[in-house]
Amino acid sequence: METTKDRDIAVQRYLREKKVAPLEELKKALGTDARMTVFRVLRRLGYLSSYSHRGQFYTLVEIPHFDELGLWSYRSVWFSRFGNLLATAKALVDNSESGYTAAELENVVQVEVHHALLQLTRQGKISRQRCGRSHIYMSADSGRRRQQRLMREERQAYAELDLGLHVEVLPDEIKAAIILFFSMLDEKKRRLYAGLEAAKLGHGGDRRIAEFLGFDVHTVAKGRRELFESPIDRNRIRSKGGGRKRVEKKRQR
Numbered sequence: 260m261e262t263t264k265d266r267d268i269a270v271q272r273y274l275r276e277k278k279v280a281p282l283e284e285l286k287k288a289l290g291t292d293a294r295m296t297v298f299r300v301l302r303r304l305g306y307l308s309s310y311s312h313r314g315q316f317y318t319l320v321e322i323p324h325f326d327e328l329g330l331w332s333y334r335s336v337w338f339s340r341f342g343n344l345l346a347t348a349k350a351l352v353d354n355s356e357s358g359y360t361a362a363e364l365e366n367v368v369q370v371e372v373h374h375a376l377l378q379l380t381r382q383g384k385i386s387r388q389r390c391g392r393s394h395i396y397m398s399a400d401s402g403r404r405r406q407q408r409l410m411r412e413e414r415q416a417y418a419e420l421d422l423g424l425h426v427e428v429l430p431d432e433i434k435a436a437i438i439l440f441f442s443m444l445d446e447k448k449r450r451l452y453a454g455l456e457a458a459k460l461g462h463g464g465d466r467r468i469a470e471f472l473g474f475d476v477h478t479v480a481k482g483r484r485e486l487f488e489s490p491i492d493r494n495r496i497r498s499k500g501g502g503r504k505r506v507e508k509k510r511q512r
Contacts, residue, residue, distance in 0.1 A: 263303075270300045271319065278333045279309070279318045310344040311337040311370045328354075328367065337369055344368070348375045352385045356458060356487070357410035358397035367462065406487055410458065441472055449474070454482025 266289055273288040274280060280288075285297045301317060309316040316336045323331035328351060329340040339347040347368060352359055364372050376396050379385045386404055388395050390411050397407045441449060453472055457464035457479050465483065469476035 266296070266300050267303055270297070271304055274317070274319050274322065278322055279316045279336050279338075281315050282317070285317065307338050308343070309336050310339050310342070310347050310368070311335075314343060330368065332369070335369075339368075344370065344372070344375050345379060348372055349379055349384050352376075352379075352396050353398045353400075353403065355397075355407065356483075357461070358388070358390075358395040358404075358407045360393050360395055364396070410487065413459075438472065450478055450482035451486055452482070453479045454484070454486050458483050458486065 269288055270285060273285065277284070282294065282297060285301075286292060286294075289297060289300065291297070305320040306317050307320055307323065308314045309318075311332075318333070318338060323333075323338050323340075325331045325340050329347075331338045339350075341347045341350040348364065351364065351367065359367070361373050361376055364376070376385070376387075380387050380396070384399055386397050386399050388397050388404070388408060390408065395408075395411055397404045441452065444452060449472075453468050453474050457468040460467055465476050465479045468474070469479045472479075
């Protein structure tokens with residue numbers, strides 16, 4: 260007679276091999292037609308359902324390797340650390356630096372989001388703001404929304420004036436001058452400058468600026484957060500407690 264442990268092992272082995280699977284395949288792996296039997300096993304193991312394909316695919320929580328936005332895909336099936344499409348859209352809008360248009364968010368999540376955004380707006384979980392000729396979806400929190408709107412307006416100004424840092428098309432002489440200028444800054448100013456340029460580029464800017472300047476991507480992200488999320492101490496280079504610890508001289512006895 261098949262035990263609970265046997266069922267758990269069968270589903271775990273199947274999903275570790277296939278990565279993702281719809282309900283019907285999991286039924287076959289268990290040799291059952293009972294939907295609830297499959298879900299009891301999945302709950303014991305810990306599972307995620309896809310936000311794409313109407314949530315019809317499943318995987319184990321141990322399998323996905325989420326990107327910096329909390330998303331993961333396997334063979335065009337998309338999963339999120341936040342859960343379903345509504346929860347994912349809300350989290351991405353809340354965490355974004357300048358909000359999203361519907362088209363921008365669709366480009367990120369790779370599924371249609373118009374109805375999800377409309378539902379979240381009606382529920383008051385996010386807000387919709389007119390910015391230029393576009394509708395931008397932003398955080399429902401007024402302070403966060405103000406930051407996002409300022410960043411969006413700044414980016415639009417850079418786009419109109421064509422003053423953004425397009426690292427792929429800069430002449431070699433300009434690239435060399437930027438890198439020379441960057442090398443002359445102290446640690447804190449490098450971090451903040453890299454963060455500013457990454458913010459101008461939007462999604463993926465941290466990585467692109469880190470590659471261009473030969474800087475750590477996490478340090479670029481830290482500089483960007485310092486610029487827009489916290490007051491800057493003009494007199495301090497490292498954060499409090501940073502740097503090497505002081506060495507205490509030992510006296511001979």
